[in-house]
Amino acid sequence: MKNKFLHLIFSLVLMTMVSSCNDKKETTEVRKGNYRIVDNTIVFDEPQRIEGQKSVLQFTVDPIENVRIGFIGLGMRGPDAVDRMTYIDGVTVNALCDIEPDRVEAVQTNILEKKGLPRAAAYTGREGWKELCQRDDIDLVYICTNWQTHVEMAVYAMQQGKHVAVEVPAATSIEECWQLVDVAEQTQRHCMMLENCCYDFFELTALNMAQQGMFGELIHGEGAYIHNLEPYWHEYYENWRLEFNQSHAGDVYPTHGLGPLCQAFNIHRGDRMKTLVAMATPSYNGKKIAKEMMGVDDFANGDMTTTMIQTEKGKTLLIEHDVYTYRPYNRLYQLTGTEGFANKYPIEGFTLLEDKLPAGFLAEGQHLNPHGFVPAEVRDKILKEYLHPIAVEIEEKAKEVGGHGGMDFVMDYRLIYCLQHGLPLDQDVYDAAEWSCLGELTAASIANGGMPVMMPDFTRGDWNKVKGYKHAR
Ligand SMILES: NC(=O)c1ccc[n+]([C@@H]2O[C@H](COP(=O)([O-])OP(=O)(O)OC[C@H]3O[C@@H](n4cnc5c(N)ncnc54)[C@H](O)[C@@H]3O)[C@@H](O)[C@H]2O)c1
Numbered sequence: 001m002k003n004k005f006l007h008l009i010f011s012l013v014l015m016t017m018v019s020s021c022n023d024k025k026e027t028t029e030v031r032k033g034n035y036r037i038v039d040n041t042i043v044f045d046e047p048q049r050i051e052g053q054k055s056v057l058q059f060t061v062d063p064i065e066n067v068r069i070g071f072i073g074l075g076m077r078g079p080d081a082v083d084r085m086t087y088i089d090g091v092t093v094n095a096l097c098d099i100e101p102d103r104v105e106a107v108q109t110n111i112l113e114k115k116g117l118p119r120a121a122a123y124t125g126r127e128g129w130k131e132l133c134q135r136d137d138i139d140l141v142y143i144c145t146n147w148q149t150h151v152e153m154a155v156y157a158m159q160q161g162k163h164v165a166v167e168v169p170a171a172t173s174i175e176e177c178w179q180l181v182d183v184a185e186q187t188q189r190h191c192m193m194l195e196n197c198c199y200d201f202f203e204l205t206a207l208n209m210a211q212q213g214m215f216g217e218l219i220h221g222e223g224a225y226i227h228n229l230e231p232y233w234h235e236y237y238e239n240w241r242l243e244f245n246q247s248h249a250g251d252v253y254p255t256h257g258l259g260p261l262c263q264a265f266n267i268h269r270g271d272r273m274k275t276l277v278a279m280a281t282p283s284y285n286g287k288k289i290a291k292e293m294m295g296v297d298d299f300a301n302g303d304m305t306t307t308m309i310q311t312e313k314g315k316t317l318l319i320e321h322d323v324y325t326y327r328p329y330n331r332l333y334q335l336t337g338t339e340g341f342a343n344k345y346p347i348e349g350f351t352l353l354e355d356k357l358p359a360g361f362l363a364e365g366q367h368l369n370p371h372g373f374v375p376a377e378v379r380d381k382i383l384k385e386y387l388h389p390i391a392v393e394i395e396e397k398a399k400e401v402g403g404h405g406g407m408d409f410v411m412d413y414r415l416i417y418c419l420q421h422g423l424p425l426d427q428d429v430y431d432a433a434e435w436s437c438l439g440e441l442t443a444a445s446i447a448n449g450g451m452p453v454m455m456p457d458f459t460r461g462d463w464n465k466v467k468g469y470k471h472a473r
């Protein structure tokens with residue numbers, strides 16, 4: 001009996017010692033290049049805001065009545081951007097630049113001259129864009145070059161006093177994301193990433209519905225870029241895109257899926273993306289294309305990359321990237337709320353509670369099934385009734401002008417509208433950084449076996465100052 005009692009006391013003392021040892025567990029920290037692994041979480045270095053540099057949250061400049069634009073990069077994407085801008089009043093195309101003189105000439109002849117517009121100043125060669133940025137008759141530099149050149153050009157343009165619109169993704173590394181933010185803050189210039197998917201009509205309508213509480217509290221969103229690029233790999237100038245993917249793991253093209261979700265989830269307007277984890281499959285098809293086109297055996301980018309993000313408020317976002325396999329084009333675009341659901345691909349639809357719809361919206365005796373999509377005729381009525389005010393304003397013209405079914409034109413229209421009215425742009429430099437930073441963050445998570453990564457706060461603490469995402473009017 002006495003032995004049993006002593007054994008019990010001994011066990012209790014041992015347990016207390018072990019638990020107090022656990023309490024004192026030391027923080028582990030290992031540095032790997034530009035990040036540290038702190039207690040099994042990846043933390044990237046975050047530079048301090050330097051003195052004299054000021055936040056550009058809700059940034060505005062004086063109205064620019066006539067927006068004078070210089071375009072850099074006239075490959076597959078650029079000429080259509082020039083063309084779209086010619087449909088907007090109060091815009092002048094003052095300069096054009098591409099490495100290749102014939103690309104500049106084609107835009108002069110096939111777009112400007114054909115429409116009876118004056119020829120623009122022409123710049124060519126690899127450095128011509130710098131002279132374009134130095135001109136004193138340009139307000140906005142519109143960049144449609146390959147990803148690797150975006151930040152160098154955007155930074156230089158802002159330093160020359162110009163506002164910048166830059167194609168997606170705006171930046172390819174965390175360092176580049178900070179550079180964009182810092183230079184926009186130092187020069188007090190606009191820097192907008194041209195994330196056109198935020199302006200597709202279903203996304204705008206669903207955003208409008210979410211903002212009116214139709215889905216209750218949004219808790220989860222899904223977005224993707226699933227697009228087999230097999231027909232395009234040979235078309236990119238000097239093979240820049242395959243070369244980039246060959247040497248970079250991670251979700252290198254995240255913004256089409258992420259951008260519209262961030263607007264619906266009020267990212268840096270009341271919530272912020274806090275951590276992510278990413279995983280990727282091995283490369284099969286990417287490797288095959290790279291072998292054929294580049295004669296190499298290695299391919300860093302997995303065929304399918306999946307990322308989960310958790311926000312400060314605990315909401316979750318799922319983002320996918322697959323530009324290699326044989327699947328229908330898909331950007332997912334799903335919003336899950338406590339009281340409703342929106343889904344864009346492969347079929348557009350909503351799940352709604354009846355009491356979210358105005359009285360008399362449904363036909364006499366009609367009921368909604370909370371376990372299925374609303375019937376097609378109800379969905380079509382909803383799409384009309386809740387059409388976003390911006391779409392009401394411009395949808396018809398946008399569909400006439402085109403550009404991915406009109407969304408590209410809505411984007412350009414909004415950019416010019418905000419500049420002409422001295423309003424904050426729909427997408428600011430923090431959006432550009434937050435949406436583009438997934439590339440390097442997901443690569444780091446994948447390289448460390450799906451380890452969580454803390455997402456940088458590019459607003460440096462201001463993510464909760466603006467309450468709710470709004471298009472300025
Ligand atoms: N938002 C969308 O839906 C969408 C669609 C397609 C492409 N994009 C983006 O547009 C950008 C361009 O893509 P693309 O398909 O037109 O590529 P592309 O290879 O067809 O065109 C790139 C052009 O940039 C030019 N260029 C490169 N470096 C230059 C320099 N130093 N000076 C002047 N010109 C230079 C090249 O000569 C080429 O004409 C990329 O960022 C891409 O991700 C976006």
